[in-house]
Amino acid sequence: MLDETLTVKYLKKRNLFPDILILLKSIFEILPILFVVYIINKIMFNSIDFNNLLFLSIFIVAFSILKSFFYGLSIWKTHEKAYEMLVEIRLSIIKHLKKLSLGFFQDKKIGNFSNIINHDVEQIELYLAHALPEINSLFLIQILIVITILFFDWRLALSLVSTIPIIFILKKLTDYYLKDSVRKFTESSKQMSENLVEYINTVSVIKAFSNNETKTDEVLMDMKDYIKWVKSEMLNITIPMSLISFFSELGLVLLIIIGSNLLVNGKISVMIFILSIILAEKFSKTINKLPTFQHFNIILNESIRKINTILSVNPLIKSDLVENPKNGDIIFSDVDFSYNGDEKVLFNINMTFKENSKTGIIGSSGSGKTTIANLIMGFWKVCAGSITIDGVNINNISEKNLSNLISIVQQDVFLFNLSIEENIRIGKPDASKKEIIEAAKKARIHDFIISLKDGYDTLLGENGVKFSGGEKQRISIARMILKDSPIIILDEATSAIDPDNEFLIHDAINSLGKDKTLIIIAHHLNTIKNLDNIFLMDRGEVICSGKHDTLLNCQKYREMLNKQNQVDNWQIKEV
Structure with a gap:
């Protein structure tokens, strides 16, 4: 103090x-x-x-x-x-x-x-x-x-x-x-x-x-x-x-x-x-x-x-034993969690995110999806159980090493009041202009950037106020691609954007390659249908898991799918 x-x-x-x-x-x-x-x-x-x-x-x-x-x-x-x-x-x-x-x-x-x-x-x-x-x-x-x-x-x-x-x-x-x-x-x-x-x-x-x-x-x-x-x-x-x-x-x-x-x-x-x-x-x-x-x-x-x-607030304590794992399976074992000692929000979570696989997490609001992402990022400590990456408990991984392992793209993207180039370069401070352009191309934002008067030197304004949600998302994805972390988390990255931008972002995600462990948190089921594995969460618990075809046997999954279809086909009724 x-x-x-x-x-x-x-x-x-x-x-x-x-x-x-x-x-x-x-x-x-x-x-x-x-x-x-x-x-x-x-x-x-x-x-x-x-x-x-x-x-x-x-x-x-x-x-x-x-x-x-x-x-x-x-x-x-x-x-x-x-x-x-x-x-x-x-x-x-x-x-x-x-x-x-x-x-x-x-x-x-x-x-x-x-x-x-x-x-x-x-x-x-x-x-x-x-x-x-x-x-x-x-x-x-x-x-x-x-x-x-x-x-x-x-x-x-x-x-x-x-x-x-x-x-x-x-x-x-x-x-x-x-x-x-x-x-x-x-x-x-x-x-x-x-x-x-x-x-x-x-x-x-x-x-x-x-x-x-x-x-x-x-x-x-x-x-x-x-x-x-x-x-x-x-x-x-x-x-x-x-x-x-x-x-x-x-x-x-x-x-x-x-x-x-x-x-x-x-x-x-x-x-x-x-x-x-x-x-x-x-x-x-x-x-x-x-x-x-x-x-x-x-x-x-x-x-x-x-x-x-x-x-006077106690920091998040890490173990003195610091290890540096590479990309590997992310395993939740009997994890319980509560925010600041309050009522539990996760109960006995057992999940495995296979190395170099694409895994989806779905569920209604408040089911615990984003909490899972925050725990993987090391933002919180679990109340019970453990989380490991490549067999190493995340409490034994330094903040720097964990940051190097994982990149996250969230629904609410934060961009600095700098140029587009400088915002993308945050993913890799020593990156060359060529690397930045390549990352922007993979994120399907390069053509938009060069159409601007100042190109990559265009100032974004405070928190990217001059750009649309989809454009900010793709700049954020370019930043993530440039960082080139082996583990990528997309937290509702396409939930609030138009279909054109959503298509471009999906295209950018598909270009990431086979050597990434990809975790996608989504509301829209069409976002995760083709993934290797899907976890369905409800009220802090994993209800079922498997591929899309397997989950069709789960009543809760079918209910979500039906509601999604109703939303997609919704029209204003004539009076």
Whole structure:
């Protein structure tokens, strides 16, 4: 977790150099005040000549320059270390996300991850590079002021710090309230943003159903409620912060009262009295600034909490024994599976996908077809039983080796906002242009690509927004062909495309050759009729298996076939 590893690691390697610079800056911030009061005192008693005045003034200017120099240097060094921390945390989150099971992502919104990696990690940099140096500087100035006044008269110092215990209690109460308030604020802000994004993304649907006024009013009401809540929270926070300001000023008032009494009785000089008032006024200002910077500390802790919602999730554990199997039979033996320990979705699954064969998995929605594919890909660990490839348990196969073994084409294809060539090359980063063109030809997408103005250099847009579903599928298949994995999974790859594109994709699949283990997950039975073997699944169980002709003896298979024929022959009836 972040607060137990990365933050501690940063603080350990941070070293004392920035703190020493801040200490020097604080010292040179106090010294000019001492010299100015000393000069005023000398002028009042006509005991200073021009040369001494000039000499002391040069010191004051030098102190101011040194203060600015050490302040700038401390800011540079703290920013340098803070940005190192920033990169380290982001890399740590990304690496950790890569190790997590697919289930962690399925009930999460992508915007949440983006917000944590960008906004919340940025809050750590803001605290370390901006708030922390200022907080340290304020504390050091307060300590130096108290020591200086204590050096002149202990009674003045005591009067100045007499209200500190009350301020400390108020600060603790404010921090406690702020902690809860900031959490509510971030959650409320996130919810409002999500509602607004949802409204923008679905505005076409809202307009289509003539419900735009109602939905717009709902969004506006959410925003008004949010503003009302923020105003209420700010009022609750302002009251204790105002009390802190009052008691910090009260310390200054007490010093003036006690100092005046000491001055009248000849216990202190005018110079000490004036100097103490000036320093006490600065002390009061630093106290008033602390709650503002302490707010950064609350936000930091909230950001760390949200980052830990990712880093605290246990990764998908692989065996220390790493093996590298080649293409071979994929065997499910007595496999049970449930998502995140919930109700089981697979029961006692026994399946064999023969090497270099073509196998289909069919069944109604929710029967467990895609779950089988996810288990083969190693996205989840089974609850019971085992899955082997070429006799090797997939838990003993490294993520890299498993990825090299298997390619998958899914119904929802993701394409990057890059050129067509770069999207295909993802399958094999070092591929030549000739290899990419050959893969595109096998995927039956080459002719379409060269018909475009920019050909293979055509940008796809965000997630391939410029292209149809069938075109995106064939680009994805070209990427898969280029990767040339021995095991290929097609998960509903043709379920939502037109007949022309479906024909081209089937043609591309048939061109893959005999040296591939092909697993096709489908709803359409005509997709899998000619395969070597077919598994029919229902409610997490394998009902029957065999070739198409064999499965005709299975009642469930015949029912699916009849329903498919009814769908294919469906027409709108005349009224």
